[in-house]
Amino acid sequence: MDLKFIRLVVVFLFYIFGTIPAIAQDESAASARQVVDKFQTELISVMKNGKQLGFAGRYNKLYDSVSNSHDLTKIARIVVGKEWEKLSEAQQQNLVDVFSKLSVASYAHNFKDYSGESFTIDSEEETKLGGVVVHARLSVPDDKDVKFDYMLKEKGPSWRIINIIANGVSDLALKRSEYTTILQRDGFDALIAKINEKIDNYSKL
Amino acid sequence: MNNHRNPLRNGKIQHTFSYILISVLTLGGCATTKVADQEGKAQPIVASKVDPYESVNRKIYGFNDSVDNYVAEPISNVYKKITPQFMQTGIFNFFNNLKNVNVVLNDVLQAKFEQSAKDTGRFAINSTVGLVGLFDVAKKVGLEQNDEDFDQTLAVWGVPRGPYLVIPFLGPVTARGIPGVVVDTAANPSSYVGAPVQLVSLLNTRASAEGALKFIDEAALDPYVFTRESFLQWRQSLATDGKGQATSEFDDELIEDEAASNDQGSSTASTSAGKTLQVSSSSSDTKNFKDVSRLFDGVTQSFGQTAKSFEEAGNKLEGLKAK
Numbered sequence: 429m430d431l432k433f434i435r436l437v438v439v440f441l442f443y444i445f446g447t448i449p450a451i452a453q454d455e456s457a458a459s460a461r462q463v464v465d466k467f468q469t470e471l472i473s474v475m476k477n478g479k480q481l482g483f484a485g486r487y488n489k490l491y492d493s494v495s496n497s498h499d500l501t502k503i504a505r506i507v508v509g510k511e512w513e514k515l516s517e518a519q520q521q522n523l524v525d526v527f528s529k530l531s532v533a534s535y536a537h538n539f540k541d542y543s544g545e546s547f548t549i550d551s552e553e554e555t556k557l558g559g560v561v562v563h564a565r566l567s568v569p570d571d572k573d574v575k576f577d578y579m580l581k582e583k584g585p586s587w588r589i590i591n592i593i594a595n596g597v598s599d600l601a602l603k604r605s606e607y608t609t610i611l612q613r614d615g616f617d618a619l620i621a622k623i624n625e626k627i628d629n630y631s632k633l
Numbered sequence: 634m635n636n637h638r639n640p641l642r643n644g645k646i647q648h649t650f651s652y653i654l655i656s657v658l659t660l661g662g663c664a665t666t667k668v669a670d671q672e673g674k675a676q677p678i679v680a681s682k683v684d685p686y687e688s689v690n691r692k693i694y695g696f697n698d699s700v701d702n703y704v705a706e707p708i709s710n711v712y713k714k715i716t717p718q719f720m721q722t723g724i725f726n727f728f729n730n731l732k733n734v735n736v737v738l739n740d741v742l743q744a745k746f747e748q749s750a751k752d753t754g755r756f757a758i759n760s761t762v763g764l765v766g767l768f769d770v771a772k773k774v775g776l777e778q779n780d781e782d783f784d785q786t787l788a789v790w791g792v793p794r795g796p797y798l799v800i801p802f803l804g805p806v807t808a809r810g811i812p813g814v815v816v817d818t819a820a821n822p823s824s825y826v827g828a829p830v831q832l833v834s835l836l837n838t839r840a841s842a843e844g845a846l847k848f849i850d851e852a853a854l855d856p857y858v859f860t861r862e863s864f865l866q867w868r869q870s871l872a873t874d875g876k877g878q879a880t881s882e883f884d885d886e887l888i889e890d891e892a893a894s895n896d897q898g899s900s901t902a903s904t905s906a907g908k909t910l911q912v913s914s915s916s917s918d919t920k921n922f923k924d925v926s927r928l929f930d931g932v933t934q935s936f937g938q939t940a941k942s943f944e945e946a947g948n949k950l951e952g953l954k955a956k
Contacts, residue, residue, distance in 0.1 A: 534852060572777070575875065596870020602862045606854045622854045629851065 460560040460580040460587040461552050467497035467589070468547035468564065471535070475542040483631050486536040494535060499581065499588035500528040506590070507603045511611045519616055526623045530630075537630040544569040547576075555579070560587065683797055684861060690799040694857050697804055701839075701846070709839040723767040724837045728823055729778065730759045730766025735820040739781040743789045752779055780871055783820075784813030788872035797861055805864040 470493040474486050481489065494500070504527040505512050505520075515523065550563045562578040577593040579600075591600040610619045684690060713721070733756040740749030755771040755778070763770040772778070787809050788794070795808025806814065818824050823834055853859035 537851070538848075595867070596875050597863050597866045601866065602859065605862045606858045609855055609858050619854070626852070626854065633851065 461549060461562055463497050463580060463587045463589065464562045464564060464578045465549060467493055468549075471539055472542070472545065472547065474536075475539050475545065478539070478541040483536055483540075486540065487532055487631075490535050491532050494532045495528065497589050498531065499583050499590050500524065500531060502581070502583075502588070502590055503527070503531075503600065506600060507607045508611060509604055509608045511608060515616060522620060523616075526620055526627070530623050530627050533627045533630040537633060558582070559590075683865060685796050686798065690797065690861075691857050693799040693801055694860070696801060697799065698856075700802065705839050709836055709843070712836045713840050713843075721837065721840060724833060725841055726759070726763070726769045727766045728834050728837065729769075730756065730763070731823045732821060733759075733778075734822055735783075735817050736779055736781045738820050739783060739786045740779070742783075742786045743781065745781075748779060748781075751776055752781075782813055783816035784810045784868070785872045787813060794865075794868075797865060805860060807865070807868065810868075 471490070474481065474489050474493075478486055501524050504524045507527070508515070508523065512520065546567050548565050548567065550565060552560055552562045554560055558581070560580045562580065564576045564578065566574040566576055568574065575593075575595050578589050579591040579593070580587040581590050582588075591598060593599070607619065610622060716724075733752055737749050737752045737756065740746070740752055755776040758771040758774070758776070759766045759769060762768075769778075784807075792809050798806050798808065798811075800806055803814075823830065849856055849859055849863075
């Protein structure tokens with residue numbers, strides 16, 4: 429009888445203390461969702477004014493949106509894999525710099541006008557390593573929805589996007605394959621030159 | 634750019650993974666020694682796990698690319714110019730509808746019975762109310778097009794993916810995708826009609842792929858790697874019906890990997906080599922895999938010879954264009 433009682437107390441205590449961290453986690457998860465939500469809202473608003481803004485206008489508007497919602501330094505670092513340590517500090521800074529520009533430029537190029545698209549956040553889940561995945565979808569009129577899974581990590585007080593998985597294709601994994609291949613085959617300068625060429629193309633298209 | 638979901642994934646990923654690791658071991662005993670020799674150079678070997686025939690594949694990719702640039706794209710552009718958009722959509726819907734015979738078959742083979750009922754309904758509605766499939770009426774009543782094929786069925790059955798291959802004129806495929814294509818072609822009614830209809834189907838496919846191909850051109854730093862990675866990930870996501878879990882786990886791995894490499898530098902390479910050995914000794918399927926690998930080895934050798942002629946053919950095309 430005693431044993432049963434003790435067990436009950438333990439279970440009860442567990443419930444009390446167990447739920448507190450769970451509530452705390454829920455709050456932080458909500459903020460990951462907010463980061464994605466805010467970014468998507470800004471993206472849609474840029475799309476709506478896309479034509480008037482032009483590439484440069486979209487780029488300028490999106491620069492802050494992207495850098496405040498994405499952890500571009502971390503992304504740039506993951507994307508070159510183990511090669512990161514082989515780079516000098518100046519090279520690392522250079523890479524983060526051009527990589528950030530490319531990320532913004534590709535948003536400015538690919539989300540250039542508006543024809544009724546909308547983002548919906550479906551759900552969110554925590555990953556084993558303390559990240560959060562926000563499952564969202566982009567609805568395009570007369571077309572299939574595009575699934576966007578945003579993976580976020582905590583950075584200081586807020587959450588930052590570090591990967592986007594569009595219809596099952598992980599941007600981080602894709603870029604990592606490309607960047608490491610080029611780094612190993614052609615070297616750092618060639619990689620930077622290629623990235624700059626892409627930025628240049630985006631601004632002209 | 635489509636995807637769906639299924640719970641079988643973890644086991645299968647491990648399966649595929651162990652297969653890839655084993656094929657690395659058996660195909661290139663020398664490759665594994667390389668890991669031990671120079672730990673810093675682990676990366677190219679990691680890439681070759683998925684794409685052991687990269688050099689041959691790259692040549693055929695280049696050939697396909699020039700065929701597309703100089704033959705398929707110009708023809709497709711003319712097609713797009715002379716065919717009104719509503720007809721293009723109609724033709725796309727028509728062939729897409731015929732594909733549903735195969736989709737239903739594979740739904741059943743993967744034991745997705747509810748989905749197979751829906752897809753049968755979709756096919757029935759579009760074939761009748763949708764005027765032999767020219768109009769996608771089913772979509773408007775909430776029956777979305779599902780994407781199933783025999784390669785996905787084989788994946789669900791646990792057949793390993795095998796190496797990545799680029800086939801002349803056809804493009805990317807995995808070893809498992811080859812029997813897949815054969816069955817899919819056999820189960821598609823449009824395969825049994827005359828050449829002119831097939832040509833229209835081809836043209837239409839190229840025309841609707843325009844956006845994706847343009848995107849690759851714009852975004853890819855290395856179009857070959859970009860195509861390979863997105864193809865493999867996309868197929869994987871289709872086969873597992875898009876259960877996001879593994880993808881995010883994989884990305885967690887990337888990040889963990891990054892953290893580990895910060896701490897320990899090159900020691901990661903030796904651990905991964907250790908893992909390779911472990912998997913190979915624990916698996917009883919190794920012998921079968923070895924046989925399959927040998928088979929592929931033979932295939933590559935003949936590939937190597939063909940690749941050379943493809944490279945030459947590609948160059949000739951470039952020459953023609955220059956004129």
